[in-house]
Amino acid sequence: MKRKLLIIILSILFLILFIGFWQGYKVLNEVPSFILPSPQEVGEEFISLLLNGTFLEEGWVTLYTILIGFVIGSSLGFISGYFAAKSKKFEELIMPYMLLIQATPKVSLIPLFVIWFGLGMPSKLLLIVLSAFFPVMVNTILGLRSVPENYEYLLTILGANERQRVIKLQLPMATPVIFAGLKVAMVQSVIGAIVSEWMAGERGLGYLLVYGSSQYNANLLIASIFATAFLGLALYWVIEFFERRLLFWHESKLAFKEEI
Numbered sequence: 001m002k003r004k005l006l007i008i009i010l011s012i013l014f015l016i017l018f019i020g021f022w023q024g025y026k027v028l029n030e031v032p033s034f035i036l037p038s039p040q041e042v043g044e045e046f047i048s049l050l051l052n053g054t055f056l057e058e059g060w061v062t063l064y065t066i067l068i069g070f071v072i073g074s075s076l077g078f079i080s081g082y083f084a085a086k087s088k089k090f091e092e093l094i095m096p097y098m099l100l101i102q103a104t105p106k107v108s109l110i111p112l113f114v115i116w117f118g119l120g121m122p123s124k125l126l127l128i129v130l131s132a133f134f135p136v137m138v139n140t141i142l143g144l145r146s147v148p149e150n151y152e153y154l155l156t157i158l159g160a161n162e163r164q165r166v167i168k169l170q171l172p173m174a175t176p177v178i179f180a181g182l183k184v185a186m187v188q189s190v191i192g193a194i195v196s197e198w199m200a201g202e203r204g205l206g207y208l209l210v211y212g213s214s215q216y217n218a219n220l221l222i223a224s225i226f227a228t229a230f231l232g233l234a235l236y237w238v239i240e241f242f243e244r245r246l247l248f249w250h251e252s253k254l255a256f257k258e259e260i
Contacts, residue, residue: 019039022038022039023038023039026038033218033219034216034218035218036218037218037219037222041219042219042222042223042226044219045219045220045222045223046223046226046227049220049223049224049227054208055205055227058203058204058205058207058208059204059205059227059231061203061204061205062193062194062197062204062205062206062228062231063231063235065121065124065125065128065193065197065204066128066189066190066193066235068125068128069124069125069126069127069128069129069131069132069189069192069193070128070132070185070186070189072125072129072132073128073129073130073131073132073133073136073185073189074132074133074136074181074182074185076129076133076137077132077133077134077135077136077137077140077181077185078136078137078140078178080094080098080133080137080140081136081137081138081139081140081141081144082140082144084137084140084141085140085141085144085145086144091141098133098134098137101130101134102134106127106130106131106192106195107195107199109127109130110123110127110195110196110199110200111199113126113127113200114199114200119200119202120200120202123196123200124192124193124196124197124200124204127192127193127195127196128189128192128193128196130192131185131188131189131191131192132185132186132188132189132192133185135181135182135184135185135188136178136181136182136185137181138181139177139178139180139181139182139184140174140177140178140181142177143173143174143175143176143177143178144170144171144174146173146174146177147169147170147173147174148173151169151173152165152169155168155169175246175247176243176247179239179242179243179246179247182239182243183236183239183240183243186232186235186236186239187232187236189235190228190231190232190235191232193206194206194209194228197209197210198210205224205227205228205231206228208220208224208227209221209224209225209228212224
């Protein structure tokens with residue numbers, strides 16, 4: 001409990017130092033507000049956009065797209081990773097293409113998606129699916145192949161069939177690694193959503209960033225950046241929440257509880 005309180009205090013102190021450095025830099029260097037607004041000005045803009053519903057409306061568009069793309073991308077990644085872990089031939093068949101897609105900068109694909117699907121949801125959704133797919137697939141392969149052989153031998157002695165092996169041993173043992181992939185996939189999904197809205201969107205937080213930049217409105221721009229960061233943190237914490245609930249038995253979570 002003391003350690004948790006200490007972390008909270010240190011986090012608050014770091015936030016105060018950050019705001020103080022921001023304000024001090026602006027005042028000492030006499031930076032005009034249209035280039036770097038003060039923390040108070042950004043805070044007022046953030047609260048105003050929150051109260052008038054702009055952040056809620058545009059944030060919902062972004063959140064809705066992220067959740068759909070993340071679910072589709074991570075599901076496809078898990079299925080592909082499962083079959084790749086079970087079949088070396090399947091892995092050798094799909095992996096070169098998956099690596100090629102992953103190595104291609106996602107931003108470079110957006111103009112092509114716009115030509116094929118136009119502006120709006122389809123282009124954004126496809127980019128998010130591609131962003132979430134690879135981390136989950138790779139971590140699923142790694143997790144399923146990291147099961148200790150001694151456990152496999154034990155189930156063989158007990159006469160377990162393949163279905164029992166997967167449900168009782170392989171998936172539970174692989175879940176911590178898969179959740180690590182889900183966390184990365186969620187972060188990548190948020191980035192993919194913002195970038196796609198930035199380049200091909202008509203609504204969303206990414207569109208607010210473009211609008212603020214085009215209007216040279218630094219208050220709106222910085223406030224939208226903070227809104228995007230808060231959304232990404234919230235979604236990451238949701239994944240972490242489910243991880244703690246499902247993996248309460250895992251040694252990493254037991255150690256975490258002991259430290260708190």
